[in-house]
Amino acid sequence: MSSTAARPRTTRIGTLDIAYDDRVLRPRPWTAEHARWAAEVLRDAAPGPVLELFAGAGHIGLLAVLDSSRRLVAVDLDPVACDYARLNAAAAGLADRIEVRNASLEDALDADEQFPVIVADPPWVPSASTGRYPDDPLTAIDGGPDGLALARTSLEVAGRHLAPGGAMLLQLGSVAQADALRADVEPGLELVEVRQPDPTGVVVCVRRTGPEVSA
Secondary structure, three states: OOOOOOOOEEEEEOOEEEEEOOOOOOOOHHHHHHHHHHHHHHOOOOOOOEEEEOOOOOHHHHHHHOOOOOOEEEEEOOHHHHHHHHHHHHHOOOHHHEEEEEOOHHHHOOOOOOEEEEEEOOOOEOHHHHHHOOOOOHHHHEOOOOOOHHHHHHHHHHHHHEEEEEEEEEEEOOHHHHHHHHHHOOOOEEEEEEEEEEOOEEEEEEEEOOOOOOO
């Protein structure tokens, strides 16, 4: 980590101790349910690596693949978050199975890469409401006017990179956001299930039901 890094902290998420600091979104314990759902989907998924979008400190993807032999490709634009994702992968004994890519979603993936399972935790707080979370980095929570701007970008990535029969587990802030997002689901995808593991967050399952969208 950089010599100018803020003081590291550790929090227990599921069965892992996850390191982070104030420059990274604090991992919420309830998001372990996001990872458990992904691990459940993985048991019946086609072979191939898991893709994690907006990985942050990496805890959701790490927990999702922990009890499997799957590789994980974790993507985040923030270099500090990527450093912590690598650190947490090593602490979990998964460094040899985790590839962390410090890049935008537009640049992180090759056109022909396909993933049977994608997990995504995009910022979902509406811009006008970000002041309610002064301890969280703004770039990690600001989801645009309705909180769904980067969720829509996640759907675009799934449209290009979700393998046939695959699933994306996408985190949002509310059931109302999940209902609003249905109109934006890419052709060939379908939002098939919504779970609310916490009053402040939901996870939706988006399935590949048709051919992928051309890049």
